[in-house]
Amino acid sequence: MGRAGMQERTFSSWQRYGVSFGVADGVGGWVDSGVDPSLFAQTLMYHAHRYSQLGWAGEPEIDPTQEYEERERVEGWELTPYKCLECAYHGVLRERLVDAGSSTACLISLNASSGVLRSANLGDSGFLIIRSSSVIYRQPPQTHFFNCPYQLTKFPPNMVPSTHFADQPNRAAQYETKLRDGDIIIAFTDGLSDNVFTPDIVTICSFVARSGGSEDAQAQMMANRIVEYARVCMRERKKMSPFSREALREGLYYRGGVRS
Structure with a gap:
């Protein structure tokens, strides 16, 4: 498959x-x-x-x-x-x-x-x-x-x-x-992983951690923000994504995010 x-x-x-x-x-x-x-x-x-x-x-x-x-x-x-x-x-x-x-x-x-x-x-x-x-x-x-x-x-x-x-x-x-x-x-x-680069995930987590609140609330907020950003990246058709970068390494051309 x-x-x-x-x-x-x-x-x-x-x-x-x-x-x-x-x-x-x-x-x-x-x-x-x-x-x-x-x-x-x-x-x-x-x-x-x-x-x-x-x-x-x-x-x-x-x-x-x-x-x-x-x-x-x-x-x-x-x-x-x-x-x-x-x-x-x-x-x-x-x-x-x-x-x-x-x-x-x-x-x-x-x-x-x-x-x-x-x-x-x-x-x-x-x-x-x-x-x-x-x-x-x-x-x-x-x-x-x-x-x-x-x-x-x-x-x-x-x-x-x-x-x-x-x-x-x-x-x-x-x-x-x-x-x-x-x-x-x-x-x-x-x-x-096909849509969001690792440094962006780290940035989102760091931003949420600085905003304060309980650990449980922060964990849920991190998850929410990461999913929201992944959806934005998924719909992006022009920027480089992790998936398109890997495709280029294989000699393939694919631009933008991968739709779920």
């Missing part, structure tokens, strides 16, 4: 002593086969949410003063973003209501006790970490070639898999780092 776009789905869930969240972007090329591209991505995020609620963001916390029998009764297990992605994908494969589809995916967990961020990313969705108005990490995209990202796929019974791209969860890139107080994590699909 070709480009993944216009079918974004998200999830967020509280884990034991942490939080997990993610984004998925259904591959629009399935429309030509009569398949709703959003259904695969939506179901993938549904199962990611379901599994993450049962897992810990890190090692299960056990009280060492308890008796052995009491410690053995601690429920749940450590669920890494990679394991969550793997479980969610197999959940989609078992879904009878999802006949076919493909999606990129990026899952992230934050351990509230240790401050550790872990991620699993497959395709050209991703995330970035902003610290003190600077990007300290940005997830590199995974692509087979220009405009064709890695993608999880489910094939209908009558389709020959060899004619389409299909990647397994074990191809996901994994990352781990320890966060600091005040770090900003932005998860995105190519609907953002």
Whole structure:
């Protein structure tokens, strides 16, 4: 399948002593086969949410003063973003209501006790970490070639898999780092990365942070402003966009934003 776009789905869930969240972007090329591209991505995020609620963001916390029998009764297990992605994908494969589809995916967990961020990313969705108005990490995209990202796929019974791209969860890139107080994590699909340059995202976040307010209010305002700006860039037909810049590197001409 070709480009993944216009079918974004998200999830967020509280884990034991942490939080997990993610984004998925259904591959629009399935429309030509009569398949709703959003259904695969939506179901993938549904199962990611379901599994993450049962897992810990890190090692299960056990009280060492308890008796052995009491410690053995601690429920749940450590669920890494990679394991969550793997479980969610197999959940989609078992879904009878999802006949076919493909999606990129990026899952992230934050351990509230240790401050550790872990991620699993497959395709050209991703995330970035902003610290003190600077990007300290940005997830590199995974692509087979220009405009064709890695993608999880489910094939209908009558389709020959060899004619389409299909990647397994074990191809996901994994990352781990320890966060600091005040770090900003932005998860995105190519609907953002194709239209908005990274320095513009940093500028928006810095401007909102200077305006004051609670952390929750600032986080929501940052998200709102970034989406609003992405929509403006999407409709721009004359200026250079991240997507058009990458196209030029491949010897292709494409001007302006990418419509969602």
